[in-house]
Structure formats: structure tokens, C-alpha cells
Amino acid sequence: MSLSDTQRIEILILLVCGDKTRTQKQVCEIFNTKYPDRRVSQSTVSRIENKFREFGNVTDIPKSGRKRILDDEQKLYILLDIQDNPHKPTRQVAADNDVSKTSMLRLLKNEKYRPYKIHLVQELNDDNPDCRLEFCEIMANRCQDNPLFIKKTFFFLMKQHSYWSTENPHWTMEANTQYPEKVNVWAGILNSQITGPYFFDGTLTGARYLDLLQHFLVPELRILFPDDDNPNEIDRNIWFQQDGVAPHFSLE
Incomplete structure (x- = not known):
């Protein structure tokens, strides 16, 4: 603007x-x-x-249109603009300097500028190192017992950011892990076999979690791990562990 x-x-x-x-x-x-x-x-x-x-x-x-051939003064203004604010969108830089975006990108390329991408790193608190060490010790002990892993995670969508520079600035930014919009996906790893993924339509509720168990997980486990005495049932040695989130103990 x-x-x-x-x-x-x-x-x-x-x-x-x-x-x-x-x-x-x-x-x-x-x-x-x-x-x-x-x-x-x-x-x-x-x-x-x-x-x-x-x-x-x-x-x-x-003017009838933005200039496609840049003079030395315009080149200087553009490069100064980028140096003052390397995060500034290229479209805005071109508009502020009244030149075409193509000409501006060509100038940056000739001057050895590159759009370096941001590296998102997890926000750390003072007690995180101790918590991570404790987690590693717990998981190392569990791995010795050959456990079945059924966990949950989130995939986040992040806006693309660029840092225009002639050298890699190793730009990082702490990202809050729970605030962006997310897609809820379930997947299980049992021994060497993967079950899923299963995509939830909207926020996870008791009804949607029950639908996962009845119409997806139980039929899958019957096929992958049938009981020796009754092939139509799941192996009795398989346990499905749940935590205390609301959908896991819903009365729906």
C-alpha cells in the first residue's frame, strides 16, 4: 500500500x-x-x-506502468529498502519503489540475494532439559521391554517467511506449539506395522473418537492381530491404552 x-x-x-x-x-x-x-x-x-x-x-x-529497466538510483533505493527490512514482502518492495516485481527480483538475483527460509524452533523453558532427560530415560527403559507404541501428534500449517540476504543469516523463530490451526490425525505403530492414518473431521469429540474405535481401529486390529482361538476377535494380548482427555471417557 x-x-x-x-x-x-x-x-x-x-x-x-x-x-x-x-x-x-x-x-x-x-x-x-x-x-x-x-x-x-x-x-x-x-x-x-x-x-x-x-x-x-x-x-x-x-505513469502508464512500472519501469522494467532500473537505473542506478532505483537499484540503490531497492537494495537499501531490503537492507532496512529483509523480511519485507517483495511485492511491497516493488510497489514502494514503483518498479515491476520481475525487475526487482532480477536485481536481487544479480546482487546474489537469496530468500532464506525461517527455521522454527521449539520454545524452551528453564525446566525443559530436565524434563527431556527424564523422558529419554523412561523411553529407553520401555524400549527394552519391546512396547507397542500408539501415540498422537499434531501437524501445523505455518505461513511462509523469507529473509532476503546475500549470506545465510541462520534465521530462527520460537513457535508456540498449540496456537496455530491444526488438522487432527490418528495413526498407530504396532510392532513393525502402521495402522492409519485416520483423519478426524473437525475437533475431536467423544462421538468422533467412538467412531474411530468402532469403524476403523477395531476392524483393523482384527485383521492385523487376530486371536488364535477366535480369528474374528482381536488378540487378547493387545491392550489399547488411553489417557485422560475428555473424548476418551465421554458418555456419548
Whole structure:
């Protein structure tokens, strides 16, 4: 989204207010605090100031289309814009500098810039190392007893992020593990065989969990692990362990 003429004039006023002159960096900080949804970079402030000094106004001249061939000044502004905010979407960078996205991406490629992807890491608390060690010790002991593993997990959808730079910044971000939207999937690993996956339609409830047991899991176990004396029943040595979540003890 482009700046309005009023916002551009406000930037000029912030640059020179009475006898006080501010730096472009100071103007960016003040403006971005007031307009957090419409942040500007130092290159944007510089471009507005230069336009006013050259033409006496800040209004954009109507053009038939965005430039596909960039001059040296435009290249400099784009690179400064990227350096000021490497997370800024390329579409917005192109719009702010009034150039085509294709030309801007070509410039970044020629300057050896690459869109490095973020690596999400789990948020850790002070007691996490002790908890992890305790978990490893418990699981190591269980593995010696050759247990059957039936666990549950979540698959999260995360928005794609990029960091434009000439070198890999090894960018990471702590991600809360329970807040994004999720798809509920059940799968079981019994000995060397995989059962599932089974996708729940919506939030897991007692009725949907019962449907999983009656119409999916029990028939699957009858086929995979039939009882020696009664092939139509599940092997009596198989136990299905549940925890204390609400759907597991629902009265539905």
C-alpha cells in the first residue's frame, strides 16, 4: 500500500520541525510507531525528501506502468529498502519503489540475494532439559521391554517467511506449539506395522473418537492381530491404552 500525500507531508514535517532537524532513522522510528501497519524504511524517507527538493511536491506523477529497466538510483533505493527490512514482502518492495516485481527480483538475483527460509524452533523453558532427560530415560527403559507404541501428534500449517540476504543469516523463530490451526490425525505403530492414518473431521469429540474405535481401529486390529482361538476377535494380548482427555471417557 502506497503512502498518502498527507503521510508524505507528515514525514517532511518530522524531518524539519521548527529549528529541530531529525535524521531519517529517527523519522522512521517516529512514523512507524504511529503507523505500525504502514511502516517505512530510510530509503522511503530519503526518496520523499529528494522528490520534494527536486519538484517541490510529494505527489506521484501518473505513469502508464512500472519501469522494467532500473537505473542506478532505483537499484540503490531497492537494495537499501531490503537492507532496512529483509523480511519485507517483495511485492511491497516493488510497489514502494514503483518498479515491476520481475525487475526487482532480477536485481536481487544479480546482487546474489537469496530468500532464506525461517527455521522454527521449539520454545524452551528453564525446566525443559530436565524434563527431556527424564523422558529419554523412561523411553529407553520401555524400549527394552519391546512396547507397542500408539501415540498422537499434531501437524501445523505455518505461513511462509523469507529473509532476503546475500549470506545465510541462520534465521530462527520460537513457535508456540498449540496456537496455530491444526488438522487432527490418528495413526498407530504396532510392532513393525502402521495402522492409519485416520483423519478426524473437525475437533475431536467423544462421538468422533467412538467412531474411530468402532469403524476403523477395531476392524483393523482384527485383521492385523487376530486371536488364535477366535480369528474374528482381536488378540487378547493387545491392550489399547488411553489417557485422560475428555473424548476418551465421554458418555456419548
